[in-house]
Amino acid sequence: MARLWSRWKKNRAEENRGYDYSWQYQDEPSDYSWLKKTVVAGVLFTVVYCAHISETTLGKMVDDGVHYTLSTQTDINYVLEQIISRVPPSIDLSVLKKVQTTVSKPADPLLYMNKPVSGKIIAPFGWGVHPVLKQEMMHEGIDIEAAIGTNVRAVAPGKVKIITDSAQLGKVLIIEHSQDIETLYGHLGEVLVHQGDLISQGQVVAKVGKSGMINTPVLYFEVREKGKPIDPATRLKGDFPVGEEK
Structure with a gap:
């Protein structure tokens, strides 16, 4: 029995020779960039929101800056078009389309x-x-x-x-x-x-x-x-x- 066991082990080793199983043991470093971006976004949102509700001069400056960025520096309509074009048809996009219709209208200069x-x-x-x-x-x-x-x-x-x-x-x-x-x-x-x-x-x-x-x-x-x-x-x-x- 011992001889049969040894022979079986030897045959298995010869069969597996030449195969590279190193892929099974590779340790890839963890990517925490998504977590960092989430934390930074959360901090920025908190700062902007606190400034907004503070009703101070700084808060008004922040509100004006956000409004200017969204209305002048950012093409919200283009962003919404990109989102709508990539979302599966099965998802209800009525809200986004309503927002798109609203922001595409020129603001009242008055x-x-x-x-x-x-x-x-x-x-x-x-x-x-x-x-x-x-x-x-x-x-x-x-x-x-x-x-x-x-x-x-x-x-x-x-x-x-x-x-x-x-x-x-x-x-x-x-x-x-x-x-x-x-x-x-x-x-x-x-x-x-x-x-x-x-x-x-x-x-x-x-x-x-x-x-x-x-x-x-x-x-x-x-x-x-x-x-x-x-x-x-x-x-x-x-x-x-x-x-x-x-």
């Missing part, structure tokens, strides 16, 4: 306008006595006090529609933000863009000047909705300086 310059409103929107003509007139925009040469920034993204001269408002720039919304900037000393240019929000488009029927340098700013002027002060983001008229 909801997020920044101030064109920082300064005191010295002539509000509405009926009032004209300082030069001395008669009651409808003031279709606002006059914002600013020094000559002050940068004038676009209040929202758009396209330069018209650059012209007016006897009353001096050099005028009109930016079209949508089919219904336009903004007008008057009493300009210098215009830094050209007709047809695409404009981003906050871009410097002109310099404050002293022209038309005014005695001091100001920026005249007007918002038109479907061709009719509306009160810009009700649309501009940010607080006005103390003592400013509205």
Whole structure:
């Protein structure tokens, strides 16, 4: 029996000779990169959320930064298209498609306008006595006090529609933000863009000047909705300086 056992073992060894079983014993290092990314994402989310609910200046800056990144720097519609194209047809994508339809619509420029310059409103929107003509007139925009040469920034993204001269408002720039919304900037000393240019929000488009029927340098700013002027002060983001008229 011992001889048979030894012979069987010898035959098995000869049969297995030349076969490489090293693959059975390879120890591959563990990949924890997914865990690191998850932890980092969790920490970032926590920081952003805490800043958001803090209602502080830092929180507002974070909110504005996230909004700007998502609405300007990131093509959300493209991302959703990629996700939808890769998800199996059996999965209900009605919610994602609804989001895609929503974000593909252009945002209303009236909801997020920044101030064109920082300064005191010295002539509000509405009926009032004209300082030069001395008669009651409808003031279709606002006059914002600013020094000559002050940068004038676009209040929202758009396209330069018209650059012209007016006897009353001096050099005028009109930016079209949508089919219904336009903004007008008057009493300009210098215009830094050209007709047809695409404009981003906050871009410097002109310099404050002293022209038309005014005695001091100001920026005249007007918002038109479907061709009719509306009160810009009700649309501009940010607080006005103390003592400013509205």
